Amino acid sequence: MATLDVHHHIETHDHDDHGHEHHHGNFWTTYIFSEDHKVIAKQFLLTGMAWALIGGILSVLFRLQLGFPEANLSWLKPILGGWLTAEGKIDPDFYLALVTMHGTIMVFFVLTAGLSGTFSNFLIPLQIGARDMASGFMNMLSYWFFFLSSVIMFISLFISTGPAAGGWVIYPPLSALPQAIPGSGLGMTLWLVSMALFIVSSLLGSINYITTVINMRTVGMSFAKLPLTIWAFFLTAVIGILSFPVLFGAALLLIFDRSFGTSFYLSDIYIGGEALPNQGGSPILFQHLFWFLGHPEVYIVLLPALGITSEIIATNSRKPIFGYKAMVGSMLGIAILSFVVWAHHMFVTGMNPFLGSVFTLLTLIIAVPSAVKIFNYVTTLWKGNIRFTPAMLFSIGLVSFFLTGGITGLFLGNSAVDIQLHDTYFVVAHFHLVMGSASFFGMMAGVYHWFPKMFGRMMDEKLGYLHFWLTFIGVYLVFFPMHYIGIAGFPRRYYSWTAFETFSGFADLNMLVSVAAIITLAAQFVFLFNFIYHIFRGKLAPANPWNSTTLEWTTPRLPGHGNWPGEIPTVYRWPYDYSKPGSKEDFIPQHIPFSETPESNLPNENDQIKLDLGGAGVGGNKH
C-alpha cells in the first residue's frame, strides 16, 4: 500500500515538471539561453567572477593613490588615458568614480548576483530534490536582465564624463544634479538604468527561489529537514522581495528629480553662487528609502554565505551542526530585525536623539542572533574530526571575519560613538570585514566545495591552501589597520590627506594597506588558474567526494537535465547525521530510511518506524 502511495506522489511530481522541454544538442539553448538551473548558476558564477576581478582592480587603483600619493603612475596611461593628470596622478573626479564603482560592483554584482545567483540556482533544486526551478523561463530571464544590467554598467566605465561618482549609496543632491560633478551626468543615468534592470533580475530570481523552496520539495523534505543552505537562500530571497522594490521607488523619485525637474530630494541649493529653482524636497528622505533597502541588502549579501558555511563546517567537522533550530531561528531573527535598524546609517543626519537611541537599541539586538550563529559554528567545530579542505578553511575564515567585523558593528551601533566614527575608515574596516570579506569567503568556500558537482572534476588542494592563506592574511593586513586610521578620524572617500598635518602620521600604515591589497588581488589569480585549469584538466570527481549527506551528492558525477536519471530520492532524515553513534559510516545521507539503520537510531526514530508498522509492534530492528 504504502509503496504504491509513494510512487503515486513521485509520479505526479514528475508530471509537474514536463513543462521543461528537453533541449538536445543545440549550442544556443544548452549554453546560452538555457533554462537549466545548473547552467544558469554557472552563468551567474562566471559573470560574478568577471565583475569581482574588475572590482578588485578598481580598488587597487585607488589604493595606489592612497598608499603612494606621490607616485608617478604614467605607466598606467595605456589603460587609464585621460583619467591621469599631467603629473601622472589619478584625477580626483576619477578617484570618486573608482570608489563608487568598486562599491556598486562588489555589493550588487558580485556579492548579490554572483553569490545568490550562483548558489541559490545551483543548490535549491539539487538539495530539496526538484528537477529544476519552478519556472525555468523566469530563471533564464533573471540571468539575462542581470547580463543587460552588467553591460550597461560596464559601458558606463568608458564614457567621457566617467561613471557614477556619488558613492555606492548615490545620495542626492550630489547624484541628482548633473552640474555637481562630472560623474552625476550620463554616468549616473546609466547607473540608474543598470540598477533598475538589476532589481528586475533580482526580483525574478527571488520569486523563483521562494516558490521553488515552498512548492517543489521532494517527498519527506519537511521544513525541519531542509539543509541550512536552503533556509539561508530562502530567507535571503524573502528579504530581497521586500526590500528591492523600495530601492526601486527611491530610484524612481531620483530619476524624476534628475530628468523631469521635480524636487523630491532637492531644496535650497546654490551651485557656483547661483540658486537652483528646486524647493521643498528632502535629501534625508532619500537616505531613509535607500537604507531601508541598504541594511537588508547587507544581509542579502551575508546570509547565503552563512548558509554555505553551515553546510561546509558540519560536513568537514563530521559532526551535526550545533543547534539546527537555533540557526534557523537566528536567521529568521536577523531577517526580521534587518528591516528595523536602517537608521543606524543616519545617526548624524540630525535625527532626533530619542529616535537615535531607539535605533541603537534595535541595532544592538541584532548582534544577539549574529552571536548565536558564531557560537554554533564554534561549537560545531569543537571536538570535531576536522578535515581541513580549502572550502573548510574559507568557512572558518568567514567565521573569523564575521566575529571581528561584527564587534566593530557594536561600536558603530551606539549613536553617540558613531558621531566620531561615522564616515571614517572605521566604518570601511567594519563593513569590509563583516560583509565584504566574510561573504567573499563564503562564496569561495562554496566554489571549492561544490566545484566537483558543478564541473565533475576536482580542484587542486595545495593551490587552494595557498590561495586561502594569502587571502586570509592579506585581508586582515588590509582592513585591520583601517580601524586605527578611522579612530584617528580619517574620513572615507577622500582623495588625499597629505594636506592635513594630523593624518600624515598614517602614511606608512596606508602604504602597508595598499601593498597588502595588491598582494591579495594577486592571490586571486592563483584561484583563477586553479578554477579554470581544473574545469578541463582536474581529476574526475567521485559522486560524493566529501561524504556528505545532502541530496545533491546522490546525483551522478555530472547531473544532467532533470538532475536525477531515475526517480527523485525520498527524504527520511535531517541533513546532519554525521558520526551518529552506532552507525557503520560517519555519515548517513538524507535518503536512507531509519529502517535501514537500526544500529544507530535514537529511540524516537525507532518509534516512528513502529508507528508506521500500523501496530505490528516489532520495529525495524529485525530488518
Add this chain to the structure above:
Amino acid sequence: MNEAVDFKIVEAPAKPISMNPKKFGMWLFIASVTMLFMALMSAYIVRRAEGNWVFYELPNIFGYSTILVILSSVCLQLAYFYRVNVTRANNLIVATFLLGIVFLAMQSLGMYQLLKEGHHFTGGNVSESFFFIFPWLHGLHIIGGLVYLIIVFITLRKGSFNKVQMEMCTTYWHFLGLLWLYLFVFLTLLR
C-alpha cells in the same frame, strides 16, 4: 495486506504541502508591488509631516474612477464564475477590459484637471509632485493587467481554457483594484 510488504515500507514520509508554483509566484509579485507602493507612501507621509505642504482638493473624477475599477473587478469575477460558458466569459472579459480602459482615461482626465487648476508635476510644491506619482504608477500596472486580460481572452477564444491562468489574472486585477481603492482613501484622507 501481507506482512512482508508492511515490513519493508516502514516509513511513509509525507509529501510536503505545496500549491501551484505559478500562482504562488503571482502572490510574491504582488508582495513586491505592494512594497513599492508602501515605500512611496511612507515617503509621502514622512515628507508631509515635515510641513511646507500645500493642501488642495482632488477632482471628483477620481471618486468615480474608483467605483469603476471596483465594477471591473466584479465583471472579471463573474467571468471567472461563468468560465464554462465561453461566450459569456469572453463577453465579461471584454467588459472588464473596456472598463479598465475607461478607468485609465478617467485617471488621465483627473490628472489633466489638476494641471488645469495649476497643480503641476514639476515646479510647484512637493505635495503636488507626490500626488501625480500614484495614479501614474498605478496606471502602468493597470496597463500590465490589460495585456494580461488580452492573453486570457485569446486563450479562451482558442478554446484552450486555462484555469490557473485565469485565476492568476483575476487575482492580479483584484489586487490592482484594491490597491487603487486604498490609494484613493489614503490620498483623500491624508492630503
